[in-house]
Structure formats: C-alpha cells, structure tokens
Amino acid sequence: MYLRPVRFVDTPVGLPDGGALRLAGGMLWFAAYEVTDRAGLRMTVPVERFDDWVATSPPDRADRARQLHRRITAPRPSLTVGERVLRFDQPQVMAILNVTPDSFSDGGAHVGDPAGAAAAGVAMAAAGAALIDLGGESTRPGAATVWEGDEIARVVPVAERLAAAGVAVSVDTRKAAVMEAALAAGAHVVNDVAALAYDPRALGVVAASGCPVVLMHSPAPAQGPHAGDGYGDPLLDVFDWLEARVETVVAGGVDRAKIVVDPGIGFGKALSDNLALVNGLALFHGLGCPVSLGASRKRIIGALSNEAPADQRLGGSVALALAGVDRGAQIVRVHDVAETVQAIRVWRGLRDAALVAR
Structure with missing residues (x-):
C-alpha cells in the first residue's frame, strides 16, 4: 500500500484542527492522502480523517499506513x-x-x-x-x-x-x-x-x-x-x-x-x-x-x-x-x-x- 500527499494548500490557517499537515518538515502543507495498492485500490482520505480510517483498516494495512504517515510528516535531519x-x-x-x-x-x-x-x-x-x-x-x-x-x-x-x-x-x-x-x-x-x-x-x-x-x-x-x-x-x-x-x-x-x-x-x-x-x-x-x-x-x-x-x-x-x-x-x-x-x-x-x- 502507498500514501501520496495530495490537495496541497497554501496555509493551514483557517482550516479545521488537523485539516492540513506539514510535508517532511518543509514549506508545503497537504490536506489529504491518495491511497493506492497493487490490486487497484485508489481512494482519497482527508488527513483529519486519517486516524479514523486507519482504525477501521485491517491490521497489516493499518501498520503500513502508520509507517508511511510517520515517514511523510517527519522533518528531515540536516x-x-x-x-x-x-x-x-x-x-x-x-x-x-x-x-x-x-x-x-x-x-x-x-x-x-x-x-x-x-x-x-x-x-x-x-x-x-x-x-x-x-x-x-x-x-x-x-x-x-x-x-x-x-x-x-x-x-x-x-x-x-x-x-x-x-x-x-x-x-x-x-x-x-x-x-x-x-x-x-x-x-x-x-x-x-x-x-x-x-x-x-x-x-x-x-x-x-x-x-x-x-x-x-x-x-x-x-x-x-x-x-x-x-x-x-x-x-x-x-x-x-x-x-x-x-x-x-x-x-x-x-x-x-x-x-x-x-x-x-x-x-x-x-x-x-x-x-x-x-x-x-x-x-x-x-x-x-x-x-x-x-x-x-x-x-x-x-x-x-x-x-x-x-x-x-x-x-x-x-x-x-x-x-x-x-x-x-x-x-x-x-x-x-x-x-x-x-x-x-x-x-x-x-x-x-x-x-x-x-
């Protein structure tokens, strides 16, 4: 399974709490993930609903989603x-x-x-x-x-x-x-x-x-x-x-x-x-x-x-x-x-x- 940040926004200001996440500690903010897999899955999950979506996913898919999410949002070390x-x-x-x-x-x-x-x-x-x-x-x-x-x-x-x-x-x-x-x-x-x-x-x-x-x-x-x-x-x-x-x-x-x-x-x-x-x-x-x-x-x-x-x-x-x-x-x-x-x-x-x- 794969997560691709999508719906980039100029600023998180004015969005609902948790409505946008910072990408890799940089200057971009995104509001959703495109979720895909090799079997043809393609769906969009707003980031404010990400935790709820993970909670209802099968354990292996949930673990993979959490791993990708951590990697995507973690600041990159200098x-x-x-x-x-x-x-x-x-x-x-x-x-x-x-x-x-x-x-x-x-x-x-x-x-x-x-x-x-x-x-x-x-x-x-x-x-x-x-x-x-x-x-x-x-x-x-x-x-x-x-x-x-x-x-x-x-x-x-x-x-x-x-x-x-x-x-x-x-x-x-x-x-x-x-x-x-x-x-x-x-x-x-x-x-x-x-x-x-x-x-x-x-x-x-x-x-x-x-x-x-x-x-x-x-x-x-x-x-x-x-x-x-x-x-x-x-x-x-x-x-x-x-x-x-x-x-x-x-x-x-x-x-x-x-x-x-x-x-x-x-x-x-x-x-x-x-x-x-x-x-x-x-x-x-x-x-x-x-x-x-x-x-x-x-x-x-x-x-x-x-x-x-x-x-x-x-x-x-x-x-x-x-x-x-x-x-x-x-x-x-x-x-x-x-x-x-x-x-x-x-x-x-x-x-x-x-x-x-x-």
Whole structure:
C-alpha cells in the first residue's frame, strides 16, 4: 500500500484542527492522502480523517499506513557537509560540474583544466548552490565506461581545490575506488546513479566513511544506468525498488538519516515514465528520506519542446525544478544554477507570503 500527499494548500490557517499537515518538515502543507495498492485500490482520505480510517483498516494495512504517515510528516535531519550544514526545511540546489569529454550537456568544458573546473564550481556556489556535484564519467546513453584510474585523475584535483575553497562537494560516481579517492581529497557526499549496487565495495566504502549518500534508481544498475525492460507501474515500481535499496544500504551500515533518494529521471525510462515520476514525486516522501530530483536539460525537455538541443532547455529545466519543489523535493540537481536559485527564491517568497496572509 502507498500514501501520496495530495490537495496541497497554501496555509493551514483557517482550516479545521488537523485539516492540513506539514510535508517532511518543509514549506508545503497537504490536506489529504491518495491511497493506492497493487490490486487497484485508489481512494482519497482527508488527513483529519486519517486516524479514523486507519482504525477501521485491517491490521497489516493499518501498520503500513502508520509507517508511511510517520515517514511523510517527519522533518528531515540536516546533513553536515564539511563546515556547512545542509538543511531540508527549504529546497536546496545541487550544481552539476562535469569534468568529462562526453557528458550530454557540458562535456569537454573543463577537461584537463582542474583550476578552471574548480573556479566554475566556486562560481556556482557563490550563485547559491548548496552542493557541487563533481562527475568524472558520463552517464549519457551509450557512454563508454571510464577506467577508475582515469576517473580519479579527473575528479581528485578538482575536489581538492573546491574543498580548500570551503565548497561542499559531492562526487558523482559508481566506483568504490573513486569514492575513496574523492572523499580523501575533501568531497563530503557520494552521489551514485547505481545506488551502491554497481561496485561490490561501494556500500562498504560509504558505510566506513560515514558520509551522506544519494541513492538513485536505475532499473538494472549492475548492467549500466540505462538498462532495464520497462515498468508495470513506473511510480510504484521505482518506489518499491528504492524502498528495498534503502533497507539494504541501512543494513549495510549506513545511517538512514544520511540517505537521500532520487527517482532517476531519464535513466532507463520512457517519456511517459518520467512524466509519471515527476507528477507523482510526493509519493517518495514515504521513504522517509530527503528527495532529490535531477531533470536538468534532460531528454524529457527536448521531447516536449520540438527536440530543443541540450543547451536550449533552460526554460524546461527551471519548470521541472519548480515542479519538483512544488511536490516537496528537498534537492534539485541542475546545470543552470543562478536561474534556478532565483526561481526558487521567488517560489519561497510566495510560500512565505501565503503562510502569513490574513
């Protein structure tokens, strides 16, 4: 069974007592749950009637509903990233910094130039990015696997410079050796498109380091980020996969409070799957972890805008980022930092004003 927060409201003020609940300790309030299951159940339960509905449900369904409810409404703990604290009571921007020759959008921009790459990362942090996501291997469809030694040589000099400048850094990699090298160089977070399921040592490295980790969904991570053979229900299938993966990673020694989840927009998914995941993103708060959305400049935008090339997808990227924060995403991973930060600041201003309106 699944609970998805719906009927978002500007403010709980003026509603009956208990008529709206705060989503994950953030800036959104919701007034109902959409309840679904694999057998075709679909109903809406107002939150003020939730306890009564649970009380009349079978014991196993009631226990599951209470578990999801606790996860959805619990504030997300902050993450310590170096000298900074990443709070999730408001949306945060993760900036993409690739040091690859072949990434789909910005490949080649910083190859062989660690100082220039680090300067670009510092500029993105100054523009409002809370975290710089540093990647040395392209994950675009058809990209060749990079030898870990080459990947380390690409990311370590940049990570060292960024850390020395006081910038919070995540390393975007599937490989344990790269994780180790980047963390030793000053990176603070691991962001793995394979959810620690590609490299057999990856889970142990993250657990031993105690660092936060982003677990992204892809259908068959051991085969590559774009493998897989489709979905019965993309939203529920991805939720189930991430829920199982979170439990495995916790059992492997990673603190649940340090796990972020990402539904993996564009990874082994058709356009319809991606749209369903964005529209239903609030469901993933039932995992009890901060939710990250990475849709910047992706194929979903080109498919909906006359095949606009990657460098002409700013409007769509900002639209998807705002769609994410409107559904409670705590992190949006983007190329266009200044524009996205500005959009989120305006969004936040509107939320603040709605909460104090009379």
